[in-house]
Amino acid sequence: xxxxxxxxxxxLCLSPMVFAGNEDRVGSAGASHLxxxxxxxxxxxxxxxxxSVNGLEASFMxxxxxxxxxxxxxxxxxxxxxxxxxxxxNSAGIAQRISESSVIAxxxxxxxxxxxxxTTVENPEGSIGFFSPRTNVFNVGxxxxxxSSISGGINFKVISESISNLKASGLAIDAGIRYVxxxxxxxKFGITLKNVGPVMKYxxxxxxxxxxxxxxGYIASLEERSSGFEMPSLxxxxxxxxxxxxxxxxxxLALGFTANSxxxxxxxxxxxxxxxxxxxxxxxxxxxxYEKGLFxxxxxxxxxIGPTAGFSIDALVGENKSxxxxxxxxxxxxxxxTIHTIGATISLK
Numbered sequence: 001x002x003x004x005x006x007x008x009x010x011x012l013c014l015s016p017m018v019f020a021g022n023e024d025r026v027g028s029a030g031a032s033h034l035x036x037x038x039x040x041x042x043x044x045x046x047x048x049x050x051x052s053v054n055g056l057e058a059s060f061m062x063x064x065x066x067x068x069x070x071x072x073x074x075x076x077x078x079x080x081x082x083x084x085x086x087x088x089x090n091s092a093g094i095a096q097r098i099s100e101s102s103v104i105a106x107x108x109x110x111x112x113x114x115x116x117x118x119t120t121v122e123n124p125e126g127s128i129g130f131f132s133p134r135t136n137v138f139n140v141g142x143x144x145x146x147x148s149s150i151s152g153g154i155n156f157k158v159i160s161e162s163i164s165n166l167k168a169s170g171l172a173i174d175a176g177i178r179y180v181x182x183x184x185x186x187x188k189f190g191i192t193l194k195n196v197g198p199v200m201k202y203x204x205x206x207x208x209x210x211x212x213x214x215x216x217g218y219i220a221s222l223e224e225r226s227s228g229f230e231m232p233s234l235x236x237x238x239x240x241x242x243x244x245x246x247x248x249x250x251x252x253l254a255l256g257f258t259a260n261s262x263x264x265x266x267x268x269x270x271x272x273x274x275x276x277x278x279x280x281x282x283x284x285x286x287x288x289x290y291e292k293g294l295f296x297x298x299x300x301x302x303x304x305i306g307p308t309a310g311f312s313i314d315a316l317v318g319e320n321k322s323x324x325x326x327x328x329x330x331x332x333x334x335x336x337x338t339i340h341t342i343g344a345t346i347s348l349k
Contacts, residue, residue, distance in 0.1 A: 030229030038091035044310025045270025046287025050238025051190030083337025131164030165206035172197035
């Protein structure tokens with residue numbers, strides 16, 4: 001684990017060299033589903049919780065926040081990706097504390113596009129069957145508190161994409177750190193580097209074709225070369241402040257900046273208001289993500305920008321006040337409609 005954290009530190013130090021992209025590279029990366037936050041609570045504040053999100057959701061936002069898991073946390077979330085497009089996005093995971101300062105997590109995200117008719121040149125009407133495209137991400141993360149103020153972590157991803165006759169797979173790494181200060185630990189800063197890995201390339205029978213030589217009549221199989229594509233690497237920097245009104249009421253203000261290698265940079269702001277009593281915790285959330293071209297239908301190139309909103313309700317049960325909760329998030333994706341994310345969380349203390 002010490003070596004893994006050394007790798008995380010090196011990656012963060014090298015981040016200025018990784019982000020040499022410009023606006024001309026928009027849309028040229030692959031595996032763009034790695035940019036989608038699968039979790040409702042952190043999505044509801046516009047992904048601005050780079051320095052404040054704790055537990056399993058930090059596996060996407062900033063892996064350093066995983067170190068703030070109480071004991072055990074389990075989550076399941078579902079999103080109707082792109083509104084009425086018929087694409088389901090499912091996520092599930094578990095985070096487990098293994099020592100006083102260390103936490104590990106395993107999670108998986110799966111995007112299902114439904115059944116699509118197989119068509120060929122000879123059968124353009126699609127009467128020969130169906131196939132189901134798939135994109136999956138398997139995550140294994142580790143985070144550790146080095147002191148009361150500093151935590152860090154690293155997350156390993158295995159990515160796979162497939163259609164009926166082509167498949168691509170790859171590996172990527174996230175690394176992040178968080179700094180906490182203030183008399184009530186109300187001030188937080190975070191930085192994370194995400195989706196760093198080698199290029200991916202499609203392979204399979206879909207790249208092979210049969211060609212007939214006119215002069216001889218022989219039929220030969222020809223295989224086309226597949227060009228590799230890079231991961232959508234990005235660097236996120238964020239800060240947050242907790243306005244603590246009393247023991248039962250708190251407002252978190254989070255700000256974030258995302259530098260993308262293959263798309264426009266983004267600016268984020270999020271608010272998370274929480275009320276707690278002996279039996280229940282209720283949170284109301286809202287956020288906004290700004291990107292160049294946001295207010296122009298012709299130039300907008302990203303569904304994950306604009307306003308977000310959501311809430312969560314947790315029942316506090318048992319002597320340890322373990323939380324059994326539900327969560328909801330709405331992302332307003334312009335012409336794509338509203339993306340709804342719902343889910344459930346079990347947090348054991």
